[in-house]
Amino acid sequence: MTAAPDWNWHGGAVEAAKRHFGGGNRPWLDLSTGINPHCWPGADTIAIDWHRLPEREALAGLEAAAAAHFGAAPHHVCAVPGSEVGLRLIGRILGGAAHHVAPSYRTHGEMFAGTAPIARGEARAFAGTLVLANPNNPDGHVTDTASFDAMLAGREGWLLVDEAFADCDPAASVAHRVQDEAPLIVFRSFGKFFGLAGVRLGFVIAPAPVLAPLRALLGAWPVSAAAIAIGAAAYRDRGWVEAMRERLFGEAAALDAMLGRHGFAPKGDCPLFRLIDTDDAYDLFDRLARAAILTRPFADQRRWLRFGLPGSGEALDRLDAALAYD
Amino acid sequence: MTAAPDWNWHGGAVEAAKRHFGGGNRPWLDLSTGINPHCWPGADTIAIDWHRLPEREALAGLEAAAAAHFGAAPHHVCAVPGSEVGLRLIGRILGGAAHHVAPSYRTHGEMFAGTAPIARGEARAFAGTLVLANPNNPDGHVTDTASFDAMLAGREGWLLVDEAFADCDPAASVAHRVQDEAPLIVFRSFGKFFGLAGVRLGFVIAPAPVLAPLRALLGAWPVSAAAIAIGAAAYRDRGWVEAMRERLFGEAAALDAMLGRHGFAPKGDCPLFRLIDTDDAYDLFDRLARAAILTRPFADQRRWLRFGLPGSGEALDRLDAALAYD
Numbered sequence: 045m046t047a048a049p050d051w052n053w054h055g056g057a058v059e060a061a062k063r064h065f066g067g068g069n070r071p072w073l074d075l076s077t078g079i080n081p082h083c084w085p086g087a088d089t090i091a092i093d094w095h096r097l098p099e100r101e102a103l104a105g106l107e108a109a110a111a112a113h114f115g116a117a118p119h120h121v122c123a124v125p126g127s128e129v130g131l132r133l134i135g136r137i138l139g140g141a142a143h144h145v146a147p148s149y150r151t152h153g154e155m156f157a158g159t160a161p162i163a164r165g166e167a168r169a170f171a172g173t174l175v176l177a178n179p180n181n182p183d184g185h186v187t188d189t190a191s192f193d194a195m196l197a198g199r200e201g202w203l204l205v206d207e208a209f210a211d212c213d214p215a216a217s218v219a220h221r222v223q224d225e226a227p228l229i230v231f232r233s234f235g236k237f238f239g240l241a242g243v244r245l246g247f248v249i250a251p252a253p254v255l256a257p258l259r260a261l262l263g264a265w266p267v268s269a270a271a272i273a274i275g276a277a278a279y280r281d282r283g284w285v286e287a288m289r290e291r292l293f294g295e296a297a298a299l300d301a302m303l304g305r306h307g308f309a310p311k312g313d314c315p316l317f318r319l320i321d322t323d324d325a326y327d328l329f330d331r332l333a334r335a336a337i338l339t340r341p342f343a344d345q346r347r348w349l350r351f352g353l354p355g356s357g358e359a360l361d362r363l364d365a366a367l368a369y370d
Numbered sequence: 371m372t373a374a375p376d377w378n379w380h381g382g383a384v385e386a387a388k389r390h391f392g393g394g395n396r397p398w399l400d401l402s403t404g405i406n407p408h409c410w411p412g413a414d415t416i417a418i419d420w421h422r423l424p425e426r427e428a429l430a431g432l433e434a435a436a437a438a439h440f441g442a443a444p445h446h447v448c449a450v451p452g453s454e455v456g457l458r459l460i461g462r463i464l465g466g467a468a469h470h471v472a473p474s475y476r477t478h479g480e481m482f483a484g485t486a487p488i489a490r491g492e493a494r495a496f497a498g499t500l501v502l503a504n505p506n507n508p509d510g511h512v513t514d515t516a517s518f519d520a521m522l523a524g525r526e527g528w529l530l531v532d533e534a535f536a537d538c539d540p541a542a543s544v545a546h547r548v549q550d551e552a553p554l555i556v557f558r559s560f561g562k563f564f565g566l567a568g569v570r571l572g573f574v575i576a577p578a579p580v581l582a583p584l585r586a587l588l589g590a591w592p593v594s595a596a597a598i599a600i601g602a603a604a605y606r607d608r609g610w611v612e613a614m615r616e617r618l619f620g621e622a623a624a625l626d627a628m629l630g631r632h633g634f635a636p637k638g639d640c641p642l643f644r645l646i647d648t649d650d651a652y653d654l655f656d657r658l659a660r661a662a663i664l665t666r667p668f669a670d671q672r673r674w675l676r677f678g679l680p681g682s683g684e685a686l687d688r689l690d691a692a693l694a695y696d
Contacts, residue, residue, distance in 0.1 A: 059425050077423065087420045094413045094568040094600070097403065097561075099385050125451040125570070128589035136462070136587060151589065241423040242595025244451070261462060263454035263477065269568025270596050274420070 058338055065333045073359055074352070076338045078181065078209060078317040081355025082288065083239035084278040092270045100264070106272045107247075109279040113211075114219040114232060116249045122258055123267045123275075127208050127233040127246030130258075131155050134229060134248060137257050138202060143167070144175040147182065147345065149206060168194055173201030178216060179209045182319050182342065182350045184312020186216050202227045208246075209314045211237030212289055224251045234271075236316060237288070238278050245271040292316065295353050302360060303351075306367045310351075318351050325349040335366040384664050391659045399685055400678070402664045404507065404535060404643040407681025408614065409565035410604040418596045426590070432598045433573075435605040439537075440545040440558060442575045448584055449593045449601075453534050453559040453572030456584075457481050460555060460574060463583050464528060469493070470501040473508065473671065475532060494520055499527030504542060505535045508645050508668065508676045510638020512542050528553045534572075535640045537563030538615055550577045560597070562642060563614070564604050571597040618642065621679050628686060629677075632693045636677075644677050651675040661692040 058074045103123060111118040124130035128151060135142075135155025144152040146161035152175045153159060159175070167174055168191055178187045195203055207230055210217045219230045230249040235241030245267055248258060259266075267275075278284075296315030303310045303320060310318040322328055325348050329341045340350040354360040384400045429449060437444040450456035454477060461468075461481025470478040472487035478501045479485060485501070493500055494517055504513045521529055533556055536543045545556045556575040561567030571593055574584055585592075593601075604610075622641035629636045629646060636644035648654060651674050655667045666676040680686040 057425060058422070059427060074422070079421070079423070083421050088418075092414075092568065092596075094566045095405070095409050096384070096400070097405070097567045099383060101385060125455075125594070126589070126591055128591060129451075129587070132587050132589055154586070235423075240420045241591075242418065242420040244591060244594040260480070261455070261458050263452070263458055265452055265454060265567075265570060268451070268570040268594050268596065270418075270594065 061333060061338045065336070070336045073337045073354065073362060075354065075363070076340045076350075077241070077352050078314070078350075079236050079241050079352065080239035080288070080292065080316060081353055081359075082291070084274075084281065084284060086277055086281070087240055087243070087274050090273050090277060092273050094269055096269075098265055098267070098269050098272050102272050102276075103265075103267070106267075106276040106279075109276045110232070110234075110247050113279040113285070114217065114230075114247070114249060115214065116219040116222055116230070120222045120249050120251070120255065122248045122250070122255050122262075123271070124246045124248055124258075124262065125267050125271070126235075126244040127206070127231045130231050130246045130248045131204075131206065133258060133261055134204065134231075134250070134254070137254065137261070138173065140173060140201075142173040142175060142201070143170060145177070145180070147342075148175075148177045149181045149208070152177070152206065155204075171198065171200045173204070175204045175206065177206040177208065178218075179213075179312075179314035181209060181314075182317065182340070182348065184209075184314040184317060184319060186213070186313040192218050192221070196221070196226065196228060199227050202229060204229050204231070206231045208233035208236055209316055211285075212292055212315050213313075219249050222249045222251065224253070226251065229254060234275050234278070240274065240278070243271050243274055244268070245275050292353065295355070298360060299351065299353060302364050303367075306364075316353060320349050320351070321347050322349065323347065331369070332363075332366050335362075335369070337363060337366055387659060387664045391662070396662045399663045399680065399688060401680065401689070402666045402676075403567070403678050404640070404676075405562050405567050405678065406565035406614070406618065406642060407679055407685075408617070410600075410607065410610060412603055412607070413566055413569070413600050416599050416603060418599050420595055422595075424591055424593070424595050424598050428598050428602075429591075429593070432593075432602040432605075435602045436558070436560075436573050437575075439605040439611070440543065440556075440573070440575060441540065442545040442548055442556070446548045446575050446577070446581065448574045448576070448581050448588075449597070450572045450574055450584075450588065451593050451597070452561075452570040453532070453557045456557050456572045456574045457530075457532065459584060459587055460530065460557075460576070460580070463580065463587070464499065466499060468499040468501060468527070469496060471503070471506070473668075474501075474503045475507045475534070478503070478532065481530075497524065497526045499530070501530045501532065503532040503534065504544075505539075505638075505640035507535060507640075508643065508666070508674065510535075510640040510643060510645060512539070512639040518544050518547070522547070522552065522554060525553050528555060530555050530557070532557045534559035534562055535642055537611075538618055538641050539639075545575050548575045548577065550579070552577065555580060560601050560604070566600065566604070569597050569600055570594070571601050618679065621681070624686060625677065625679060628690050629693075632690075642679060646675050646677070647673050648675065649673065657695070658689075658692050661688075661695070663689060663692055
């Protein structure tokens with residue numbers, strides 16, 4: 045009996061996988077998330093003032109650095125301790141009925157008490173409050189500008205765009221379109237592109253009437269001294285950002301080529317992960333786990349398996365070999 | 371004209387004070403908060419896994435270590451990214467009318483939309499939802515066990531006890547009295563006693579029906595990898611905790627003696643800060659600020675000034691000398 049349904053939650057549970065599948069002392073290859081395997085390199089050397097409360101100016105500096113990276117106005121940008129809590133708090137603040145594009149990130153279905161799934165094809169014409177991810181997770185689909193134009197024109201409810209995976213391709217983002225008069229809210233994640241998910245840092249980009257109650261719920265020190273110091277420095281490191289974008293697209297192409305050699309047709313326009321469709325993804329998940337490779341199955345989609353980037357030629361070869369073993 | 375009312379906010383704004391008051395290159399002595407000047411020493415050497423999302427087991431381990439320190443049941447303890455956001459989220463979750471004991475911590479007046487201040491003397495007989503701090507801030511008053519017995523007996527509304535400064539004296543805490551059947555919620559702060567406010571870590575200790583919606587609002591990764599690693603190790607360091615309690619009471623006694631020699635009668639049963647009552651605290655604030663010592667004035671109490679612990683004999687002497695200069 046497959047164990048795959050136990051691993052369909054959020055990914056990243058490699059310690060639990062070690063306990064379940066064993067694998068001896070061999071290091072696990074964790075491909076179960078969309079977190080960049082190449083971390084921004086400054087996190088371990090940057091000085092963190094753990095002692096004092098973060099000052100308001102330091103928080104404003106982080107938000108300004110992030111805003112410049114997003115192409116958004118700084119006064120629309122609010123730092124939150126992870127985009128996960130940002131999604132949930134905004135759902136609570138807005139309230140009311142909503143729809144969320146499915147399939148997508150699990151939390152989108154938990155933001156609003158009265159939410160219902162809607163197919164991507166129907167979402168474009170839906171004028172009520174709508175949650176979608178761009179790029180989407182897990183299929184990596186990128187919604188184009190014309191679709192956003194259509195969704196924003198004459199909109200009645202809120203359009204909530206989760207851009208947790210948008211850093212690889214800034215052209216896909218609508219963060220610059222947030223304004224006080226438009227019903228658009230954008231969510232960004234620090235940890236995925238910068239490979240630093242343990243920092244817990246995200247951003248809500250929203251009109252002032254939404255940010256005011258959000259800031260009131262968070263209080264004066266919403267994120268840690270580490271999130272401020274590491275986040276501000278990383279967002280300002282434009283050379284690293286540019287080089288990383290190019291590197292990730294290259295590595296995704298190599299993953300695509302390898303998966304293609306095994307007969308898969310990987311989907312996705314975000315280079316941080318790829319989705320495959322196969323006869324029995326649970327069986328493939330189990331086989332890979334027995335080779336100490338953790339991937340991401342889905343509870344209600346037995347044909348799907350998602351792969352994060354292996355991060356090195358050696359890791360890619362290891363996945364290649366495990367896929368060849370039948 | 372005094373600048374003191376600009377500094378009555380939360381304390382800890384030493385960078386802003388430097389800009390306003392100058393003071394050259396002399397290091398400022400920040401006595402504007404109640405944060406322990408002696409940090410738990412492991413924060414800078416502990417290894418932090420910034421890359422991965424924190425695992426569920428690691429979060430549970432932190433909550434168990436904190437619960438043991440609080441004397442509470444682990445399943446009643448929920449980690450939050452700072453007690454500040456914990457207070458605000460619980461106010462939002464409970465809703466309804468409330469009273470908050472005043473004077474106390476500013477946020478208590480912002481947790482509930484429909485809240486009203488109540489004097490300490492009247493609070494004991496008030497049966498509705500009530501917020502109070504123990505020890506209280508800024509006067510350091512400790513509410514005794516008999517008063518809590520009286521407040522919990524036959525209670526109709528919630529009793530919300532902010533124990534942000536309770537670590538120095540575990541006998542004052544009511545964390546062990548939280549149970550699923552009692553209308554009691556306790557808030558704890560990591561950063562104050564452990565001197566690590568930049569970590570942003572706090573705890574809500576509450577009945578299961580309150581923790582469920584709180585966890586639903588926070589999502590799966592409420593605190594950073596650093597908060598988990600540092601917090602768990604610090605709470606388990608019982609030798610440091612015991613020795614620090616003794617040290618802080620000794621240093622508070624030395625501060626009391628020095629303030630007494632200047633004619634003040636400092637108030638407070640929490641060793642992390644002392645409150646004095648004087649004819650013009652704003653004037654005294656200004657004089658100390660010109661000596662690069664930041665203290666804590668109060669917007670609506672011109673006679674009050676709060677001092678954190680100086681943290682060394684040298685710093686105590688510096689405050690002593692600045693108070694003597696007239």
